[in-house]
Amino acid sequence: MKHVFISYAHSDHDFVEILRLSIEKAGYSVWIDHTGLKAGYDWRQGIDEGIKEALVLVLIISENSMQSPYVTYEWAFAFGVGIPVIPVLYKKTKLHPKLEIFQYLDFTHRLNRPWENLIDRLNSVG
Numbered sequence: 850m851k852h853v854f855i856s857y858a859h860s861d862h863d864f865v866e867i868l869r870l871s872i873e874k875a876g877y878s879v880w881i882d883h884t885g886l887k888a889g890y891d892w893r894q895g896i897d898e899g900i901k902e903a904l905v906l907v908l909i910i911s912e913n914s915m916q917s918p919y920v921t922y923e924w925a926f927a928f929g930v931g932i933p934v935i936p937v938l939y940k941k942t943k944l945h946p947k948l949e950i951f952q953y954l955d956f957t958h959r960l961n962r963p964w965e966n967l968i969d970r971l972n973s974v975g
Contacts, residue, residue, distance in 0.1 A: 851904035852878040853971065854932075856923040858913035864939055864956075865909060875968045877904070900926055905933045905974045907967075910953065911940035921945065933974050937967065 853872050857865045869879045880899040900906060906927040914920045925947070927934050936953035954970070956962045 851902060852880045852899075854880045854899050854903035854906045854923075854927070855909065856906055856914070856920050856927075857909035858911060858917050858920060860913045861909050861911050861939055868907070868909070868937070871964055871967075872907075872971065875971065877971060896923060897926065900932055901930055903927070903932050905935055905971060908934055908936045908948075910936055910938045910942065910944065910948075912942040914939075915942050915945060924948070935967070935970055935974075 855865055855869060855872075865881070869881060872879050880903060882896070900923060906924060908914070908920070908924045924934050928947075934951070936948060936951050938953045938955050938957055941957055954963050954967055
């Protein structure tokens, strides 16, 4: 079974854990760096493999993630190998020019997050 790869900045870890649990509750397995990478393993290769084997990459957008060269690498690599990217706006920030054309899911409002829309989108890809 293919998994959902979550790309994020570590400073957004609390939100990402809630997201991971919601995606798993919907029946999907999740690949996330702190569980997907093994000690002593080439982490870059592990990330590449995690993305190539993914159903979709969920990109958490925040100021920190948009400044991270690792997050940029992950979503750009996913686009390059044909893996769909679902942008999730967690904190308002300036988007990378390549991301501006894509519709995102707006999770900036804590009490009105579109969880169902995210799961519907995952279902439409899967």
